[in-house]
Amino acid sequence: MPLRPRYRHAFIAIVALSAGAASAACGSDRAASSAKAMLVSTARCGDDWKSGPGGVTSFTMTNNENTALSVYLRATGSGKVYFEVEGFGANATVTEQATLADGNYQLVCSGLETGPVPGTTVRVTNGASLASAEPGIVPVTSNDLLPISIAYKNWVTAQLPTLREQISTLADAVKQGPTPAAKADWLTAHLTYETLGAAYDAFGDLDAGIDSPPALGVDPVTAEDLTGFHKIEALLWSGAPAAKLTPAVADLASCVDNLVRQFPDAEIDPNDIALRAHEIIENAVEFELNGTTDAGSHTNLATVGANIVGSQKALSFLLPLLQSRYPDLAKTQDALTNAARVVAAFDHNGSWTPLDSLTRAQREAVNAALDNAVELLASVAAICDERLPGAQS
Amino acid sequence: MNRPIVGRRGFLGGLAGVGAAAALGTGLAGSALAADDASAMYAFEGPHQGGILTPAQRAAAFVAFDATAADKAELADLFQEITGRARFLIAGGTPANIGLTDSPSDNGVLGPVVPGDGLTVTLSVGASLFDARFGLSGVKPAKLSTMPAFPNDALDRTICDGDLLLQICADNQDTVVHALREIARATRGGMQVRWRQDGFVSPPRPSGTPRNLMGFKDGTSNLSTSDAKLMDQLVWTHAGRGEPAWAEGGSYHVVRVIRMLVEFWDRVNLREQENMIGRRKDTGAPQSGTDEFDTPDFGSDPEGEVIQKGAHIRLANPRTAQTDNQRILRRPFNYDNGTDPNGNLDMGLIFAAFNQDVERQFVAIQTRLIDEALVDYISPVGGGYFFALPGVKDSADWLGSALFT
Numbered sequence: 001m002p003l004r005p006r007y008r009h010a011f012i013a014i015v016a017l018s019a020g021a022a023s024a025a026c027g028s029d030r031a032a033s034s035a036k037a038m039l040v041s042t043a044r045c046g047d048d049w050k051s052g053p054g055g056v057t058s059f060t061m062t063n064n065e066n067t068a069l070s071v072y073l074r075a076t077g078s079g080k081v082y083f084e085v086e087g088f089g090a091n092a093t094v095t096e097q098a099t100l101a102d103g104n105y106q107l108v109c110s111g112l113e114t115g116p117v118p119g120t121t122v123r124v125t126n127g128a129s130l131a132s133a134e135p136g137i138v139p140v141t142s143n144d145l146l147p148i149s150i151a152y153k154n155w156v157t158a159q160l161p162t163l164r165e166q167i168s169t170l171a172d173a174v175k176q177g178p179t180p181a182a183k184a185d186w187l188t189a190h191l192t193y194e195t196l197g198a199a200y201d202a203f204g205d206l207d208a209g210i211d212s213p214p215a216l217g218v219d220p221v222t223a224e225d226l227t228g229f230h231k232i233e234a235l236l237w238s239g240a241p242a243a244k245l246t247p248a249v250a251d252l253a254s255c256v257d258n259l260v261r262q263f264p265d266a267e268i269d270p271n272d273i274a275l276r277a278h279e280i281i282e283n284a285v286e287f288e289l290n291g292t293t294d295a296g297s298h299t300n301l302a303t304v305g306a307n308i309v310g311s312q313k314a315l316s317f318l319l320p321l322l323q324s325r326y327p328d329l330a331k332t333q334d335a336l337t338n339a340a341r342v343v344a345a346f347d348h349n350g351s352w353t354p355l356d357s358l359t360r361a362q363r364e365a366v367n368a369a370l371d372n373a374v375e376l377l378a379s380v381a382a383i384c385d386e387r388l389p390g391a392q393s
Numbered sequence: 394m395n396r397p398i399v400g401r402r403g404f405l406g407g408l409a410g411v412g413a414a415a416a417l418g419t420g421l422a423g424s425a426l427a428a429d430d431a432s433a434m435y436a437f438e439g440p441h442q443g444g445i446l447t448p449a450q451r452a453a454a455f456v457a458f459d460a461t462a463a464d465k466a467e468l469a470d471l472f473q474e475i476t477g478r479a480r481f482l483i484a485g486g487t488p489a490n491i492g493l494t495d496s497p498s499d500n501g502v503l504g505p506v507v508p509g510d511g512l513t514v515t516l517s518v519g520a521s522l523f524d525a526r527f528g529l530s531g532v533k534p535a536k537l538s539t540m541p542a543f544p545n546d547a548l549d550r551t552i553c554d555g556d557l558l559l560q561i562c563a564d565n566q567d568t569v570v571h572a573l574r575e576i577a578r579a580t581r582g583g584m585q586v587r588w589r590q591d592g593f594v595s596p597p598r599p600s601g602t603p604r605n606l607m608g609f610k611d612g613t614s615n616l617s618t619s620d621a622k623l624m625d626q627l628v629w630t631h632a633g634r635g636e637p638a639w640a641e642g643g644s645y646h647v648v649r650v651i652r653m654l655v656e657f658w659d660r661v662n663l664r665e666q667e668n669m670i671g672r673r674k675d676t677g678a679p680q681s682g683t684d685e686f687d688t689p690d691f692g693s694d695p696e697g698e699v700i701q702k703g704a705h706i707r708l709a710n711p712r713t714a715q716t717d718n719q720r721i722l723r724r725p726f727n728y729d730n731g732t733d734p735n736g737n738l739d740m741g742l743i744f745a746a747f748n749q750d751v752e753r754q755f756v757a758i759q760t761r762l763i764d765e766a767l768v769d770y771i772s773p774v775g776g777g778y779f780f781a782l783p784g785v786k787d788s789a790d791w792l793g794s795a796l797f798t
Contacts, residue, residue: 082492097490134492361459364585368461372582379495387493
C-alpha cells in the first residue's frame with residue numbers, strides 16, 4: 001500500500017532567524033512582502049519584531065545561524081502555533097504570513113543543538129478581532145503521540161489471535177474445496193485483517209505476503225507471484241480444488257504466524273496513527289472503490305466497510321488530542337458513521353453487492369460518503385503531525 | 394468586498410450555511426486581494442450569471458454533477474458552497490491561510506495569489522433536480538426537460554444529463570482546472586461528477602470567427618450580446634409567462650457534445666463540404682457573398698442554386714420573419730479527447746447555447762436540422778438540457794437562493 005512520503009522532523013535545526021515583521025493592512029500584503037528581511041538566529045530570534053497591529057502580518061526572515069534553523073510563531077498565552085519554518089537553510093530568506101488577533105506572540109528559534117530559544121514577546125494591538133484570526137493549534141508533540149501509539153499497538157496485537165483463529169477455520173473449510181462456507185470464512189478473516197489497516201506500515205514486508213493486491217491485467221488465478229488473501233480469493237471464486245487451496249491457505253497462515261511473532265517487537269512510528277486514520281480511507285477510495293483489489297469475490301464494498309472500522313478505531317485513540325484542536329471532529333465522526341451506514345446497505349447477510357451492480361445513484365452515494373469522510377480526515381493527519389519539540393508552553 | 398471562503402470540507406454532516414462559511418472566511422478579511430495583473434476579471438454579481446454573454450474564453454470545462462445531498466437543506470448548502478467558492482475564484486486573491494491545521498486551503502496550481510484570469514463559473518440545473526428528492530418539483534422551469542435523442546443522435550446516456558452543470562471557462566486551462574478542483578473539493582459530499590467534457594476556442598485563423606475542427610468558421614451569425622433588448626427577447630427567461638418567479642434572468646442552457654468524424658470529413662471534397670455548410674471554407678463567407686459577415690441571401694435563391702436548401706446555415710437560420718424569434722446565443726467550444734480502437738481521432742464540438750425558450754428556439758432549429766446532409770459526418774453523443782440560474786444579486790445572495798424560498 002502506498003504510504004505518504006514521510007520525513008522525520010529532524011531535530012530542529014538551529015534557527016538563526018532574523019525576523020522582519022511587517023504588518024500588512026488589508027490589501028497591502030504586496031508591500032509587506034517587500035519589507036526588509038530580519039535576521040534570525042538562536043542568538044537573536046526575531047528581536048527586530050517589536051510591535052505591530054494585528055491582521056495579516058508578514059514575516060520575512062533570513063537565517064543567520066550558519067546552519068539549518070527552525071522557526072515558529074506562537075501565542076505566549078495559549079501556546080498555539082501559527083506558522084513554522086522547517087528546512088530553513090543557512091542564509092536563506094523566507095516569508096511567512098499569519099493573521100493575528102490582539103495578543104502576545106513570540107518567535108521561537110531552534111537549531112540542531114540549540115533551543116528552542118524564544119525571541120522577544122511582542123504585543124499585538126488594534127488587530128483583527130479574535131474571530132478573524134487564523135486558527136492556530138497547540139502543536140502535537142512526540143510526547144503526546146507516544147502513549148497513543150502504544151495503546152493502538154496493543155489493540156492491534158489483541159486482534160491478531162482472532163485473525164489467526166479465523167485463518168485456521170478457513171484452512172479447515174478449504175479441505176472440502178471451494179464451498180460457500182469456505183468463501184464465507186475467507187471473507188471473515190479478510191475483513192478482520194482489513195480493520196487493522198492502521199498498522200500497514202508497521203507490518204512492513206509481512207503485509208506483502210498477506211494482502212498484496214493482484215496485478216492489473218494478469219489472471220490472479222495463475223499469477224505465480226500472488227500470495228495471501230487475494231490468491232486464496234482467486235482460487236476460491238474460480239472453483240479451484242482443495243489441493244490448490246490448502247497450500248495457499250497454509251502460506252497465509254505462516255505469514256500471519258510470523259506477524260503474531262514479530263509484531264510485539266515492531267516499532268510503530270507515533271505519527272502513523274493519525275496518518276492511518278486518514279490514509280486507510282484514501283486507500284479505500286483509491287483501490288477498493290476502483291475495484292483494483294478484486295480477485296473474484298466482488299467484496300470490495302465489504303472491504304470498504306472494514307476499512308471504515310479501521311479508520312474509526314485509529315481515530316478513537318486520537319480523540320484526546322483532537323477534541324481541543326479540531327473543530328470539525330464531530331463532523332468527521334459523523335461522516336465515518338454515515339459512510340459505514342451507506343456501505344452496510346449492500347451487505348445482504350454476508351453476500352455483498354458487487355461494485356458493478358450498483359446503480360448510478362448508489363455508486364454516487366457511496367463515492368460521496370467516502371469522499372466526504374476522507375476530506376475531513378485530512379485535517380486529522382495535519383493536526384496530529386508531530387511538530388516542534390519543546391513548543392508547548 | 395469579495396471574501397474568500399475557507400475551503401471547508403466535509404460537506405455533509407454539518408449544515409454550514411452561508412453565515413457559517415462567512416465566519417470561517419473572516420480569518421481572511423482583508424486578504425482577498427484582487428490580482429492586479431492584466432488578465433480579465435469578470436464581475437460575479439449581477440442580474441445574470443457570467444459565462445453567458447461573456448465573450449468565449451479560450452478554455453472550458455463542462456462538468457455535470459448529480460446531487461448526493463441528503464435533502465433540501467443540504468442542497469441549499471451545496472449551492473451556497475458553490476457560490477462561495479465561485480465568488481472567490483472569479484475575483485481572485487489570496488487564499489485563506491489556515492496555518493498548521495489542515496492541508497493548504499488552495500491547491501496552489503495558480504500560485505500563491507489566485508488571478509482572475511477571465512474565469513467564469515456558470516451553474517445550471519437539470520430537469521432531474523426537480524424530481525421528488527428535494528421537494529422542488531413545483532418550481533421547475535416550465536420548459537426544462539430531459540434532452541431527448543433526436544433522430545440522428547447516438548447519445549451515450551452515461552455522458553448525458555445531470556442534476557447540475559458547471560460551465561467553467563477561463564483564459565487559460567490551468568485556471569479552469571484550478572477552479573474545478575477547488576469547487577469539487579469543497580463539495581465532495583454534496584455532489585458527484587456525472588460526466589465532463591473539456592473544450593477550447595481556437596484563435597482566429599487568420600481573422601474573424603474562430604474555426605471549428607471541420608475547418609469552418611463557426612458562430613459567424615451569432616446574436617449580438619451588446620443588444621440588451623435582443624437578449625431580453627431571445628436569451629433571458631422572465632418571471633411569469635409560464636415561468637416560475639425565481640426564473641427571472643435565467644436562460645435555458647443547451648449542451649450537445651457532437652463528435653465530428655474528422656477522418657471521413659477530411660476525405661470529402663471541398664465543394665461538397667462547402668455545399669453542406671453553405672459557406673466558403675477559406676473566408677467563411679456565405680456562398681451568396683464575398684466576406685465572412687455578409688448576410689446570406691436566401692430570398693433571391695428560392696431553389697437553392699447558390700446555397701443549397703439543405704445547407705446547414707440555411708436550415709439552422711432561414712432568416713425569415715417566422716424564425717426570427719427562434720434564434721439562439723451560441724457559445725461553442727472545440728474538444729479533442731483521444732482515439733478510437735480503430736485509430737480514429739475522437740474530437741468535435743461542444744455545442745453550447747443559451748435561449749429563452751428551449752422548445753421555441755433550440756428544438757425548432759434542431760428539428761429543421763434532422764437529416765441534414767452534415768449528419769453523416771457528425772454524431773451527437775452527449776450533453777443535456779439545463780437551466781442557467783439567475784445571477785447573484787449582492788454579497789449576501791447565492792446561486793439558486795430563490796429556489797429555496
